[in-house]
Amino acid sequence: MEKCSSPTRSSTRGGLLSCWGRLKLKLPWTKRRSTYKPIGGFRYDPLSYAQNFDDGWVEDGEESTSRGFSARFAAPPSSTKSLNALYTPTQTHPPSHREPHINKPTPLFHLSSFNHHTHHQPRQRQRYRKQAMAMALRRLSSSPLLKKPNSPFPTAASVYSTSSSPLSSQDNKDKSRASWVKQLNEPLEVIDPEITDIIELEKARQWKGLELIPSENFTSLSVMQAVGSVMTNKYSEGYPGARYYGGNEYIDMAETLCQKRALEAFGLDPAKWGVNVQSLSGSPSNFQVYTALLKPHERIMALDLPHGGHLSHGYQTDTKKISAVSIFFETMPYRLNESTGYIDYDQLEKSAALFRPKLIVAGASAYARLYDYARIRKVCDKQKAILLADMAHISGLVAAGVIPSPFEYADVVTTTTHKSLRGPRGAMIFFRKGVKEINKQGQEVLYDYQDKINQAVFPGLQGGPHNHTITGLAVALKQAMTPEFKNYQQQVLSNSSTFAQSLLEKGYELVSGGTDNHLVLVNLRNKGIDGSRVEKVLESVHMAANKNTVPGDVSAMVPGGIRMGTPALTSRGFVEEDFKKVAEFFDAAVKLALQIKANAQGTKLKDFVAALQSDAHTQSEIAKLRHEVEDYAKQFPTIGFEVETMKYSN
Known part of the structure; x- marks a missing residue:
């Protein structure tokens, strides 16, 4: 049939x-x-x-x-x-x-x-x-x-x-194509009203709120345009001139330009320094350096997390390895002198002599003072250790030349690109190259970091790079070499100093007693409250800050401190007098938190949150303070969008 x-x-x-x-x-x-x-x-x-x-x-x-x-x-x-x-x-x-x-x-x-x-x-x-x-x-x-x-x-x-x-x-083919080509060229508000609405709500939050998280910033419209460009479409495993995909001639141009600008922004000689701009973010960039330059279970020293360090530096407790770095490498912390709030370099040197690290990290996420890179360099030389400077928080200040640079002393430097540098969310790894030393035979010994680090990034731990991010970073680095950027960073420091002084005048205790950079770390113990509860109240009145551990803390979930910074609000045009007002808002929020804690039915954080959300008098006080905060914040320009175009501008 x-x-x-x-x-x-x-x-x-x-x-x-x-x-x-x-x-x-x-x-x-x-x-x-x-x-x-x-x-x-x-x-x-x-x-x-x-x-x-x-x-x-x-x-x-x-x-x-x-x-x-x-x-x-x-x-x-x-x-x-x-x-x-x-x-x-x-x-x-x-x-x-x-x-x-x-x-x-x-x-x-x-x-x-x-x-x-x-x-x-x-x-x-x-x-x-x-x-x-x-x-x-x-x-x-x-x-x-x-x-x-x-x-x-x-x-x-x-x-x-x-x-x-x-x-x-x-x-017929044209009609068939139109069924998806037309969709692909429709704007976001037509294709996805739900996501559009969420974005509009976030715009309103940024406009009406006070952004005080020191690791955040408002990147420029030009950077956002580059990140949202057609550069996101291309796959480009490999490095400029040696790709595993065709059609990368313009991707190569963008990445090469980004590398060139990165070296120029930090005043580096291309004969002595190289840079990888493909690393996706700060924590991956640190791990890529470790895997490139260390063997498994070799030793790392870094600032302890409760004393201002970062998870990616190998944090572990007495009973648990928190960071994956501490699983693959042996880590030992150095700490602050708790009486001064400064890094205890003497104890660092003693610990290094006993631990004999292969690599020492000079970098922090909640340290308000400057690093003594020269002192750590001496410790590294004694132990024949590599000095890795993690300048993620302060790279914008370094690029502007308003604080000391780690490049004079470090072997490798990592940084994120979206904090004080005010770029897209990415990372860079700088490494020394060229002549390292002259050996006893009179021969030149060269640095071998370049190939090792590049191989660790790709193909070691990543595939194709995010070309749209690299393109946006190139734009941010160009901005970082302008007079306006230097003026901005100088204002960041001035605002931070004013903010710290205002808090001290209101009776707050600051770790180390002040600040030399873009952030302040408030120890709330003398106020009888912790960072978790204050963070909840700040959020309810439209002030974004984050709870943070301080020396002496035993819990990272209920730490004793609040970390705040000035880069984001400075980008919106805040100056010294404005940060005095911000300090007043902060003080009012802490006092409100103390009232809520006193009225809560229990001692746990959930009891505090319940009182915060249910008590009528509390809600009235929160609404009043939030209205004051929003009215003040709305006076300042938005970054990356116009108020007139917002859906929720009322």
Whole structure:
């Protein structure tokens, strides 16, 4: 039995003609089996037919279940081959030399071809023509492709309007493309109103709130445009000039320009320093350095997390390895002198002599003072250790030249790019290259960091880089070399100093007693409250800060401190007098937190939150303070968007 199903070709006419060509018609002018003389005097050979259409052959007399006709009138075959493949002269060449099939539209019948053999039988010819056309229409009417609600039988117009001619096929392709191309070019508000609304809410939060988290900033419109550009579309594993994908000539240009600007922004000699701009973020960049320059379980020293360090420097407790760095490497912390709040360099040196680290990290996430890189360099030299400076928080200040640079002393420098540097969310790894020293034989010994670090980034720990981020970083680095950027960083320091002094005047205790950089770390113990509770109240009045551990803390979830910084609000135009007002808002929030704590039904944080959310008097006080904060914040410019374009500007 022949398997003959509905045609699959999108072109109705091409599919039906191909289907009709598969029918083995038993017409009065044909012979039974061996030889056939159909239309136009062409010879049809069953063997040749089987060779050309080996996916279905029906013997005479076999019946089809389609409409009760015999198999020669069965439903169209699944393979929609052209009618030309059937009505061809008898083949004389081997099957292996058959010409390739070309789907070329052919009329269903060349009626004039009947005259070739039946000119002497005009009445019989006319009868045969009517029979053939009737069968054709019956067969065509059974096709689902031509069935329409009001017209079960096709007309010439309906058949040829869906022709597989080149022009019609191109039109169909264009229409098909439009179904997704149009969508891809629709704006966000049309495609996804839900996400659009969330973004608008975040705009309103940034506009009406006070952003005091020191690791945050407001990147520029130009950086956001670069990050949201077509550079996000390209895959580019490898490095400029040595990619594993084609089509990266402009990606190479962007990454090379970013590298060049990175060295220029920090005043580095390209003969002595190199930079990798592909690292995705700060923690990965640190781990990439460790894996590049250390063997598994070699030793690292870094500032302890409760004393201002960072998780990515290998934090662990007495009972648990918190950071994955502490799993793969052996880590030991150095700490602050708790009486002064400064790093205890003497104890660091003693610990290093006992621990003998292979690498020492000079970097912090909550340390308000400057690092003594020269002192740590001496310790590293004694232990023949690598000095890694993590300047993630302070890289913008370093680029502007308003605080000392680690590059004079460090072997490797890592940084994020979105904090004080005010770029997109990425990272950079700087490494020394060139001559390291002259050995005893008078030979030059070169740094071998470049290949090791590049290999650790890719293919060691990453695949393709985020080219849109690298492009945005190039823009931010260009801005970092402008006079406006230096003025901004000077204002960051001045604002931070004023903010710290205002808090001290209000009776707050600061770790180390003040600040030399962009942040202040408030120890709230003398106020009788912790950072977690104050953070909740600050958030409810539209002030964003973060709880933070301070020396002496035993819990990272309920720490004793609050960390605040000046980069974000300075980007919006805040100056010294404004930060005096911010200190007043902060003081009011702490006093409110103390009232809520006193009225809470229990001593746990959840009891505090319940009182915060349920007490009517508390809610009234919070609403009043929030209104004051928002009114003050809304006076200042927004960054990256205009208030007039906001959905929630009221």
